[in-house]
Amino acid sequence: MATMPASASDLLKSFKLKTKQQELLIRVSILCLVYILAFITRLFSVLRYESMIHEFDPYFNYRTTLYLTENGFYDFWNWFDYESWYPLGRIVGGTLYPGLMVTAVLIYRILRFLRFAVHIREVCVLTAPFFASNTTLVAYFFGKEIWDSGAGLVAAILIAVCPGYISRSVAGSYDNEGVAIFALLFTFYVFVKAVNTGSLAWSLASAFGYFYMVSAWGGYVFIINLIPLYVLVLLITGRYSMRLYVAYNCMYILGMLLAMQIRFVGFQHVQSGEHMAAMGVFFLMQVFYFLDWVKHMLSDTKLFQAFLRITVTSAVAVGGIALGLGMVSGYISPWTGRFYSLLDPTYAKDHIPIIASVSEHQPTAWSSFMFDFHILLFLFPAGLYFCFKRLSDATIFIVMYGLTSMYFAGVMVRLILVATPAVCLISAIAVSTTVKNLTVLLRSKNKVVQTGSTKGSGGSKSSSKALLDQSQPFQKNGAIALLFGAFYLLSRYATHCTWVTSEAYSSPSIVLAARGAHGNRVIFDDYREAYFWLRQNTPQDAKVMSWWDYGYQITAMGNRTVIVDNNTWNNTHIATVGRAMSSYEDEAIEIIRSLDVDYVLVVFGGVTGYSSDDINKFLWMVRIGGGVFPVIKEPDYLVNGEYRVDKGAAPKMLNCLMYKLCYYRFGEMMTEYGKPPGYDRARGVEIGNKDVKLEHLEEAFTTSNWIVRIYRVKPPNNRW
């Protein structure tokens, strides 16, 4: 007992850490806090609503994950899904990127092994936030690799709350991008590490990182084009080194072999035009290495130059001929439309309406950048400048990553996601360097000598030069003011991020929220009501026809077979559904019978004022239907080029199946005080056809807010 106080004081003494250890302790605790912050800021959606899967695509991912947990990997790999695309079915194993599902199941198994009795849904909901936390760690190490540990810390903090990343990684958005951004940044980090060290181990790790990325997301094409581009730039700027040679060759060859194991990629990796740049740079590397070797062997420079001329000419010629032959013989496939639309952005608009129609594929306006990056946008050019002031292999990489992804983000809104890590890293360099310079200035009186220890970055060098000029008055006050300014800006960033996460990016879109008349929150849970009704009240083998947006949700939650879903691989099939929806009932019923449909599901927002319903999507059904079946003509549904549903609407519009199904019995209903019955709140008009009669279909179920309406297909009359 008597020894206790003594040992306690020993313990205290041992806590008296040296400066280095103190710094380490602070750094580790900051990282832990950032790790937690990145996780909890993504939980708004769980708090506001409940733990559930969001949107459309994640429901497919969830369903496949469930299948994987129940049936094991090999069944999953060979899964033929007969519940979607009736009567065609879908080969699931060969048409998806399995990385996400396998990751979730792995986490699930580990938790089970540790005796945590969790449900697979909880794992799926929290996968994206968990990986976002991991991304912050990678960002720290990446920042440390390209600049210093301060920049790494700032990068970790910035990326933890950056809205551009949060938009795709809130709890419940169980989509490929959630893990893919982690894989992307990890691959880049490890590759830069490999280039910096020239170590085989790191390049092996980058090959595996690349493999994980390929298994998780189609965006891996960005990696396999950015890294060769980076290598090419290093070659052109005369930064060729043995380290680069080892890193790239190992990463490319192993990464390629591994990537080909994913069935969805397969031989595309050596055949398709999108991957050819990597192969070309690989051969170019060999030429460089060979030339270096010859230069080393030949001591005479003139002889070497003559040799150089001959080899380069023949190499270029052989490469060109090989590429030409490959293209002509069809062995190398030309670039796909999506790739073209990135290089020549006007291409998609003119040639591929399916790509152009998706809202995520729209070009970005300046306000979206502001919304997703806020203050980082202002810091980005400064960070670029700092990187150029201290050029190294690593900073060249981050600059190239930043610029290419920025360009792509300008072409398509959804690619802001890919640019986010780069923007955070480059801005972190700017923040960290500036704050460091200012604090060094503040501390200068006490420890003038210490300024030399700040690794001599471009920024601190110049500031330490300024330090020598001690005669400047107000220097400290100015530094304090600027520091406060910087912290004010950063706190604005934090406020903005929190607000955006909470208000804009956390809604699940399967449960809708609105403000009631008294400012209270009203929840519309109609989708799930309808899907559970389907699950419990329809025969097991019932086929449900709806527009493709709801296909994944119906199969996942309603457990019923659908005709088309969000994997839009068969345009004709979708067009058939579009044609049925836009025909008169007696024409539609023949299509419906030919597809063996038992139930038809429509989404209707006229009662609640929900604007993304089927009536507003209807013109796309007409367009896509008319693209395959010329009997459907868009002008038939328009009046003087205007889309209307009221009395002045086109007669074909007023009598097509979609209109009838949406507005059946709606003419009797009062929706708003002071408005006539049948007043559509989503479009703000009184509908034109209030006396809707159905002949071959009957109403089976309408949810409490009328958002989802389900109709049963009547069996044919046996006498007439």
Added chain:
Amino acid sequence: MAISYILLFILSFISISRFLVISKAGAESELVADLLTLQSQSESGVIHLNDRTVSKFITSTKTPRPYSLLIFFDAIPLHDKSDLRLPVLVHDFALVASSFIANHNGSNTKLFFCDLEFRESQSSFKLFDVNSLPNIYLVGPDAESLKDDTDQMEQSGFTRLTESLVEFIESRTQLTVGPIHHSPIISKKQMVLIIGFLLIWSPFAARKIFAGETMFHNPRIWLSGAIFVYFFSVSGAMHIIIRKMPMFLMDREDPNKLIFFYQGTGVQLGLEGFMVGFLYTIVGLLLAVVTHVLVYVKDLKTKRIGMLFSVFVSFWAVKQVIFLDNWKTRYAIHGFWPSRWN
């Protein structure tokens, strides 16, 4: 005798009718030959018709004609009206025509591509009852009245003319058009020249790269390129190019006023984007200038003024952008402070 008369009569009838058939066929083949020569005279294979040739090839011939005519109605005075896009349509029409002829090796005598110009053939326009442009009519072999028996192409087809024209031809005439031969951006000769130039140039370039003497070794060039790419992206220039947004709008109520800023997310005007892009860029560049250039300035006063200037400009730019963003998106961004703080 009577029998021989009858025989003679029949014989003569047969021969006369045969002669008639031959002469009709002869007239028809002459018309086709005329069309073929006209087609070969035109560069793209589009035959230029006028009132006289319309009557020669269409109205004064007997049906069924051995050919169909696809007629594009053109009006040169309207070429500068950008919303009609007539020059583009003329080009597309000629492209389909030349592809069709090339795919049939010039041996096609079933379908001919023609155009009519409004000023020189107004009466033909009346015959077809064409009042609006653009318009394409197909005159089939059996068409008697140009108003009623001809097929008019849908107006919706003009947005993507080449594809819809091919569909239109194939559905109405049962002829296949085959692949469209888009003229390549660079011709074969140019291609050979470029490849030759590249082959000769590459060793010199390689030598320079090895020696490190190119402009690619100058970081300043890379830096300015980088800043440009940044400016280009964040100013939404891609948005302007893809959506073909105008630089500014005219105010409908007051024509002297110009609208530079558009309220609503997802849409922006040209100058608006460039202004905001400039504001985005200026703050970062000022920070760079302050930390890397200003510190070398010897004169204290200039240094201080430069410092204050950049601080104020940066502050103003950030404030301005945040104000504009809130105005544009109509979001009121606020912090989540404890409620008792309010």
